[in-house]
Amino acid sequence: MTASAPITQDVMTFPRKLPDGPTNLVGLTRDQLREALLGAGTPEKQIKMRAGQIWQWLYQKGVRDFDAMTNLSKDYRALLAENFVIALPEVVTRDVSEDGTRKYLVRIAGGHEVEVVYIPETDRGTLCISSQVGCTLTCSFCHTGTQKLVRNLTAGEIIGQVMLARDDLGEWPEPGRQPNEEGRLLSNVVLMGMGEPLYNFENVRDAMKIAMDPEGISLSRRRITLSTSGVVPEIARTAEEIGCLLAVSFHATTDEVRDKLVPINKKWNIAELLDVLRTYPKVSNSERITFEYVMLKGVNDSDEDAHRLMKLIKGIPAKINLIPFNEWPGAPYQRSDWKRIKAFADIVHRAGYASPIRKPRGEDIMAACGQLKSATERARKSRKQIEADAGLGE
Numbered sequence: 001m002t003a004s005a006p007i008t009q010d011v012m013t014f015p016r017k018l019p020d021g022p023t024n025l026v027g028l029t030r031d032q033l034r035e036a037l038l039g040a041g042t043p044e045k046q047i048k049m050r051a052g053q054i055w056q057w058l059y060q061k062g063v064r065d066f067d068a069m070t071n072l073s074k075d076y077r078a079l080l081a082e083n084f085v086i087a088l089p090e091v092v093t094r095d096v097s098e099d100g101t102r103k104y105l106v107r108i109a110g111g112h113e114v115e116v117v118y119i120p121e122t123d124r125g126t127l128c129i130s131s132q133v134g135c136t137l138t139c140s141f142c143h144t145g146t147q148k149l150v151r152n153l154t155a156g157e158i159i160g161q162v163m164l165a166r167d168d169l170g171e172w173p174e175p176g177r178q179p180n181e182e183g184r185l186l187s188n189v190v191l192m193g194m195g196e197p198l199y200n201f202e203n204v205r206d207a208m209k210i211a212m213d214p215e216g217i218s219l220s221r222r223r224i225t226l227s228t229s230g231v232v233p234e235i236a237r238t239a240e241e242i243g244c245l246l247a248v249s250f251h252a253t254t255d256e257v258r259d260k261l262v263p264i265n266k267k268w269n270i271a272e273l274l275d276v277l278r279t280y281p282k283v284s285n286s287e288r289i290t291f292e293y294v295m296l297k298g299v300n301d302s303d304e305d306a307h308r309l310m311k312l313i314k315g316i317p318a319k320i321n322l323i324p325f326n327e328w329p330g331a332p333y334q335r336s337d338w339k340r341i342k343a344f345a346d347i348v349h350r351a352g353y354a355s356p357i358r359k360p361r362g363e364d365i366m367a368a369c370g371q372l373k374s375a376t377e378r379a380r381k382s383r384k385q386i387e388a389d390a391g392l393g394e
């Protein structure tokens with residue numbers, strides 16, 4: 001797909017139940033879980049209790065074996081084992097960077113692969129999860145955007161990424177301990193891996209509801225950030241139906257440049273995007289919108305850009321996250337010089353906005369933002385093709 005082609009949502013959805021196979025309990029909403037248990041023969045008057053017990057085993061204790069669910073009778077456990085599975089994506093490789101960043105390549109049904117990245121910091125541990133295999137969008141600076149293969153992840157595959165990271169971190173509570181203690185290793189989730197989460201809205205929502213459920217993983221909604229390239233019609237739904245924080249991949253201050261960097265801008269331009277952000281429910285000084293801004297040398301990093309950006313976002317409670325471009329082989333851009341990034345940040349800061357510069361993490365294992373691309377799809381387009389897609393050859 002070239003940058004001038006229409007944006008389409010060319011994705012397949014994967015059935016929750018494989019033909020003739022048992023249903024995976026991971027990723028079902030509470031209602032769907034009850035329905036599934038009823039369908040397998042659980043008596044109606046027990047359904048609430050049984051669903052609650054199983055939910056806790058799955059999401060509070062991290063149990064994967066029906067036999068370990070000791071408050072259920074032996075017969076009932078056998079019935080569960082006949083009808084259901086508890087399945088997570090399979091970890092194919094696990095790389096650990098010199099800086100402690102962990103990257104997991106995980107395989108999902110159909111043999112597709114997605115990447116998940118864990119970033120430890122002193123005050124938090126952030127898991128960057130994927131919502132799609134590849135991405136239908138073609139942002140010209142993003143490695144994922146060059147991947148052709150795309151399918152939506154199921155809710156189970158999305159929450160499964162959080163669960164497998166907790167497995168690896170050894171973070172399921174010991175029996176008798178409460179899950180919601182301070183000092184968690186995995187304390188934050190960002191939907192900033194592969195894919196456009198708002199093109200897979202329902203599955204992302206269902207998975208994040210499971211992550212926030214107080215009788216399970218119980219992450220606060222304010223510790224989950226969804227990043228979108230700007231799917232305008234779905235933005236308000238994010239606040240209403242998920243309630244998490246929002247980040248927007250802004251990256252440019254004129255439509256001309258944004259059309260090239262983030263081609264979805266041709267469908268919903270800067271003015272339309274800002275309009276919907278101005279009315280984003282729940283935005284306040286404590287729940288600001290994050291504007292992500294990738295620093296590309298000579299493309300979007302001038303002082304004029306910084307001033308224009310300040311004018312555009314005036315009135316929106318915001319913080320500006322400056323992302324030094326993470327280069328990948330064949331990329332048609334270069335990272336802005338450090339001095340330029342600092343000068344840009346200073347202008348933003350003087351205008352009264354927080355302007356953190358995102359520290360590149362896990363670069364030695366290609367785990368940085370926008371570098372994610374599955375190993376099977378690593379074969380990349382030619383440089384010429386990438387430049388043509390970026391509109392640089394025109």
Ligand code: SAH
Binds near residue numbers: 142143192294
């Ligand atoms: N599709 C969503 C979320 C995934 S990308 C979105 O676009 O917002 C997460 C962030 O990484 C986005 O802000 C994206 O623009 C940025 N990004 C992509 N490629 C990058 C690269 N090579 N260097 C730095 N940031 C990049």
Ligand code: SF4
Binds near residue numbers: 136144195
């Ligand atoms: Fe897709 Fe986001 Fe990459 Fe754009 S930046 S191609 S929307 S993953």
